[in-house]
Amino acid sequence: MPAIHLTDRAPEVGADELVAAMCPPPRFDGVRFDTYLPDPAQPSQSAALASCREFAGRIGTAPARRSWWRSLTGGERKPAGKPGLYLDGVFGVGKTHLLAAIWHAVPAPKAFGTFVELTHLVGALGFAETVRRLSGYRLLAIDEFELDDPGDTMLVTRLIAELTSAGVCVAATSNTLPDRLGEGRFAAGDFLREIHAMAERFEIVRVDGADYRHRGLPDAPDPVSDAELLARASAAPGASYDDFDALCAHLGTLHPSRYGKLVEGVSIVHLRGVRPATGQDVALRLVSFADRLYDRAVPVVVSGTPVSKLFTEEMLRGGYRKKYLRAISRLISLSRVSTDLDAEDVSPAPASPLRPA
Template sequence: MSGVSTTAPRAAESIPSSPLSLCARAPRVPAGRLVAEMVPPPRFDSVRFDTYIPDPGQPSQQAAVQALTAFGTGLDGAPQAGRGRKRWFRRERGRGTAHQGESPRGIYLDGGYGVGKTHLLASVWHAAPAPPERKAFGTFVELTNLVGALGFQQTVDTLSGHALLCIDEFELDDPGDTVLVSSLLSRLVEEGVALAATSNTLPGRLGEGRFAATDFLREIQGLSAHFTPLRIDGEDFRHRGMPEAPEPSGDEETVRAARRTPGATLDAFPALLTHLAQVHPSRYGAMCEGLAAVCLTGVRPVPDEATALRLVVLADRLYDREVPLLASGVPFDQLFSEEMLRGGYRKKYFRAISRLTALARDGERLTRAA
């Protein structure tokens, strides 16, 4: 990234030792824990369809609530293992394709960032009458991490007894992973697992009114026949009627707030970026567990795309866990270069900016307490 120094400010490089530091955390997550934690994250633990507030100016939001409510409550429990199990799809010639005239038992929610897709997907999980151990919820990245940890066949065996699999933010930017997950979903469909998914359709394609995007249709091949597409429009709720993002704090104010907040971490932003490169993204959630706040000094534009994508994953995990964020340096809307915001990963970057800004609002109280 031309013209941007990646050297930390002097104050950020000389932070005194802190009781807690993200850079000191490199948890190891057993494969079994990855499966057990496939539930809606803490932020979405208590959400339900009736806690979603549709924008009156966006009729598609109320329509989505109605359609997803019918879908979630219409699922009738987990399939039983062994032959003769009840299947969501009638099998034809050994494939899990939907029977002609029968409605697909998968649903796909397509929309922009901040319109409440994750809220609604978690509500589907909560509404489904199957017991929690027969329902799974995770992001596309978490699902690929699970395949990497367990292997393809063991992942099929582990999830095939489920009634429902919810996949948040189905990725379009990695064809290899997309094909891998598509193959996994095809196998699960054959085993009778119902599917619900949200998209990460790029902003430039949001007005096309199609089931996902052309790339998605190509990569998932015949799997699209199992989904009913559902479009949801609207503005980012995190900024609707809300004040602008708070100004960054100073280094001294950030350090003081971190030291006065039990359970807060304190790190120099460049050091954190270096640490993230040494920890697999599947561990970022565990790295954020139990934190009261994250305090960062010397925030500045990220130097490259690989670093930016790791930061996006961390932002998602912090947001899921509702961890307030206090930072000095540049505002979060200056983290990513104009080139990045025009590129193929721009949807991820806009989502990260939105979520980090929301967490920064939560972090304002730390300076008042300090």
């Protein structure tokens, strides 16, 4: 059976499709507050769960805003308290689970997207049109919040200011406190006023703990041979098979917001000749690609270098360290799922056995 080649795909995502798709990815369809299991050894997780319930409850009791102008002129009541909730903590402690649970608990209209998807929406619609479309929403949930360059800093801080002034509540997750966003990546000090102004709109909730995906579990599975990789890809319905370098080059031709559609319908990904990323631009695209695979619970099998060695030691010491470690964590998890599938001889792409995070 011929395998799918991701390098043959060039998905397009229109502006209306972007807006309609602003909901939690499939992995998080069934998450709710009741399905979040706080670690008894980490009191902050139970406290974060309570804060998220309270935040969602406040939004749910406020009337939906029918117009941006009426909200700005004080014609409609806004929820009490700060308009933003910011979940800060290391990867693998369930922040995205909590963010999706907030989204599920709040009545429509509402939107959920990654930071990259949000910036692409502004690029597709324009700033004013994005504000117009989202200003009537009760909630905007932003996952993987990060400011990697000055342009994004100015864009997102202004967008959040406009939307929260219009009465939209914003919930976000990140590995970095809001007043330290951009640190180690660009001259964040030049934008401190904008960053601090945005931070003041959020209640900051810390979520401590260890990465649940690897508690007491082994490291990444060993890569398979090229011959075995091809045999597996040929035998699995809906599988993809690509040369790693060719895929990296192909990802460079697509905006990261299109990566989700790139793997749509793929049951399991096979990558030949995996090796450490050759530069920060390639590495950051691989982070976004890994996030979209994880969102959709798509297992991964590789030949060449283990996924745990995808980023160089120099990269892991740099300003994007947290992003790279999150990607490694998720790819190891997806690689172990593929190993379990092979051992059990079952159909690929099952529901993930792991708690979303």
